[in-house]
Amino acid sequence: MHMADALVAPAVAGTMYVLSASAAGVSVNQVKKEDDPKKIPVMGVMGAFVFATQMLNFTIPGTGSSGHLCGGMMLSAVLGPFAGFLTMIGVLLVQCLLFADGGLLALGCNIWNMAFYGCFVGALLIWKPIMKKGATKAKIALASILGCVLTLQLGAFSVTIETLLSGVTELPFSVFLASMQPIHLAIGFVEGLITTAVLIFVYEARPELLWGIGGTNEGRVTDKEGKLSLKNTVIAIAVAAAICGGIVSLFASAFPDGLEWSMEQVAGTTELEAEGGAYDAAAGIQETTSLLPDYAFKNSESAAGTSFSGIVGSLVVVGVMVGASYAFKFFKKKDGSASAA
């Protein structure tokens, strides 16, 4: 789920940064309003906990693939959506700096895909309404599994959209979507089960640690009162997830290309053209800066030669830089030893 810098164009990254920063701004204000300084160390330790659990990959049966926890639901179930969102930003920033998991440029996208959906959609639209009249084990299971599956589906969908809008892949929308959604359905389900196990343990040991639990008696309600049995809930969710997965996959593969289809419906063509001074100027700049404008090098011997020499030339410059860097290092050391003497 972590997007690398190579997968996003600066315009897409910038837009996602603005959106994520807006959500972060709201969260900072809310955390300030809550004014609970004791929450800060818990945010730190929960962040480290999610960080650690994200490093453990679990195998997705029958796919030959693996996945890891996202952690948004778990964070917001303990810290609430706002503190959870800020903690998740911290986790993603440390991950991208220390482990190169996700990029600095793609951080805005990753915050949106992994933190926004998990913390806001998961906590406010799923966890809170389900826990409104108190918690039971079945309700925790329902909220955790439903929340993890749904928020991961939204996250995976956003990854597809962001990558395609960045124009780095030739994969058609439907193919990309068909490969992203089902695998994240499975990952979401496993994450939901793990989140359920952890939260039920916390609920039994220290229910006061859970966020957004309504009702009386510290939010505790017996399973009979809650009208949901844990076993039935898990079975129902598993069946629903399998059906949804099948339907999503069918849709994804049945229609040729959703993005092009939409463009054709709106504009009557899949190739949009723009006219005007700004576009002409931009095209001019692009023509000047691009080494292969309009694929004009096809079958052109001289152009091919130019491009080839361009690549060789670039490699030469890099080679010169290697030499210059060693020279710089040599003189720096010499200078350092002279000043020490």
Place this chain on the structure above:
Amino acid sequence: MNRLHPLGKLLVCVFYIVTVASFHKYALSQLILMAVYPVFGFIVGELSLKEGLYRMRLILPLVVFVGIFNPFLDRNVLQYSFGIPITGGMVSMVTLMLKGFYSVLAAYILIATTSIDEICYALRLIHVPRVMVIVIMLIYRYFGLMGNEANRIATAYKLRAPSQNGIHYKAWGTLVGQWLLRSIDRAEMVYESMLLRGFKGDYVIPRRKVKPVSMIYPIAWILIFIVIRSGLINIF
């Protein structure tokens, strides 16, 4: 490089990644030129290339998945080199891999030459909210503690179930939940200790003097990136 001001290094890193990501998918030769920064950083900073490459493992699967189909889907022949047709898909795949490679190396240069405290200091200088910066510092600090806690729990489990391979799935919830609760308790104890030692909601990070070289370093690199990106280097 370690003595340079962290804000300058952070700006150079971010500007470099933005510049690299902004290249057109066929602009391979310009992109190769962008190697000047990682080359400089790794040689002058005396960093391990092996360690930098090892970091690629996490982002590689998604980048490879996204790029690997380009040669099959974009078959538009751009040129013939030694009689071999070079398609747009081949060029865009290599460009994508290079972008991923460069951005990982740039982030590695930043973190290898700058401590997390200094990065947090730089984040405060660009007005990242205090609560965010404190949480980042705490995550970094607690990570080691939580690792030790997990190790203790795993050792205890192994001693309790000596002939068992791995941890039984039925124990996962209890073990991970226990791990979380113990870590929260520990975090609260640490927080109380911090209060007793005068913690008032913010870290006191000593201000650093800005030396001329710390000003020249980011300006020079940003100019170099702009020159490469704009295509002004047209010597070939």
